[in-house]
Amino acid sequence: MKSIWKWYKEKSFILKITTGFVLGAILGLIIGPLAQILSPFGDIFLQLLKMIVIPLILFTLISAVNSTNPKRMGRVGGKIFSYYLLTTAIAMFIGIMIGSIFNPGEGLEFSEQKMDVPEAPSFIDTILAIIPTNFFHSLANGDILSIVFVAVIVGFVITSMRHAEEFKINDYGNTLLKLMDAGSEVTFRILDGILLYAPIGVFAIAASKIGNQGFDVLSSLASYVGASYVGVGIQFVLVYMLLLFLFKVPIAKFFRNIREAIITAFATSSSLGTLPVTMKSADKAGIKNDVSKFTLPIGATINMDGSAIHYGVGAIFAANVVGYDLSFGAILGIVLVGTLASVGTAGVPGAGLIGLSIVLTQVGLPIEIVGLTAGVNVLTDMIFTTCNVTGDLTGAAVVSKSEDKYETQVGSEFG
Numbered sequence: 001m002k003s004i005w006k007w008y009k010e011k012s013f014i015l016k017i018t019t020g021f022v023l024g025a026i027l028g029l030i031i032g033p034l035a036q037i038l039s040p041f042g043d044i045f046l047q048l049l050k051m052i053v054i055p056l057i058l059f060t061l062i063s064a065v066n067s068t069n070p071k072r073m074g075r076v077g078g079k080i081f082s083y084y085l086l087t088t089a090i091a092m093f094i095g096i097m098i099g100s101i102f103n104p105g106e107g108l109e110f111s112e113q114k115m116d117v118p119e120a121p122s123f124i125d126t127i128l129a130i131i132p133t134n135f136f137h138s139l140a141n142g143d144i145l146s147i148v149f150v151a152v153i154v155g156f157v158i159t160s161m162r163h164a165e166e167f168k169i170n171d172y173g174n175t176l177l178k179l180m181d182a183g184s185e186v187t188f189r190i191l192d193g194i195l196l197y198a199p200i201g202v203f204a205i206a207a208s209k210i211g212n213q214g215f216d217v218l219s220s221l222a223s224y225v226g227a228s229y230v231g232v233g234i235q236f237v238l239v240y241m242l243l244l245f246l247f248k249v250p251i252a253k254f255f256r257n258i259r260e261a262i263i264t265a266f267a268t269s270s271s272l273g274t275l276p277v278t279m280k281s282a283d284k285a286g287i288k289n290d291v292s293k294f295t296l297p298i299g300a301t302i303n304m305d306g307s308a309i310h311y312g313v314g315a316i317f318a319a320n321v322v323g324y325d326l327s328f329g330a331i332l333g334i335v336l337v338g339t340l341a342s343v344g345t346a347g348v349p350g351a352g353l354i355g356l357s358i359v360l361t362q363v364g365l366p367i368e369i370v371g372l373t374a375g376v377n378v379l380t381d382m383i384f385t386t387c388n389v390t391g392d393l394t395g396a397a398v399v400s401k402s403e404d405k406y407e408t409q410v411g412s413e414f415g
């Protein structure tokens, strides 16, 4: 027994998780909806990951901020937000373009069933919500952006305390930093434990998802699913690989280092749930600590390139189903609304369906069509989430690389 455990522990993570996924998918295909009984084992994995997301962000970000300075944080913030906006808008265009080529939805009929469209929060409300009125509420609620906001402030205050003249304040600052470092060590150790369970969790998720997937709907929606996968493929090559190349990040090595995050995202369909693994992969890929700890939680919350491709392909699909010719203006409207909707998309399984219904409503297409694509959402959500996570990591990598030239100045403002 002991030697099996030792063998299991020592096998490479990527091998174990891929095997878990493939075996789960095969089992799901064989036993169909019966595989649903395994889903609690998958839920255990996702819940364990979510359990450590908040402490992980809090501890690692506060301690990472201590190795940087406000000027650098501002610069990194500016760069990463420009990256998010640009790559998401391109993803929307790719979605629309690939949708127009594959033309999914032509000849399909849809039944008029009533659906509720959630209200999209206004831009100002979204920004205001970042400043928490009660930080403990944000922690309990898992409001990532508010947590990042407070963690950065606390991180800088601790840094300034560590550089204070007065011994007592200085001592407090150092003690707090040690505490944060220790907290982040604890969460990473817990993560290592959770990842031992990952292959089993992923096995269960794959089995229950694939088992539940009605493949009869697949034939009528094959071009929709195909367009989604090809769209993400184009985003990988034309956007991520190109950017990595331009910023001189070795592409093959980068993808090898982040493959654990990629497979976890694909298997779980949750970029938020994948976040602990994403952070670990960023360390492996050599992304600067302060850049990854600051940008990845934000990315997992607002940067959703895969979801944007979803909205592009989905809008074309909807237009085809109702036989609606999209004008150039309507396409621009879709890009704009889709980019904003992707920012508001939560990093959890199936969130894109809500986002798509917002986009369709805004551009005057019937949202009932979302119900049609929902049948294959399990398959498309996997690839969109993979794209969401890869987009976050690519952004962190290129911004980190672009910071090389400032390296000697880090910490100089306080030190």
Ligand code: ASP
Pocket: 269, 270, 271, 272, 304, 306, 307, 310, 345, 346, 347, 348, 349, 350, 351, 352, 353, 381, 384, 385, 388
């Ligand atoms: N499932 C996606 C994610 O977690 C969001 C979406 O459904 O578009 O990133």
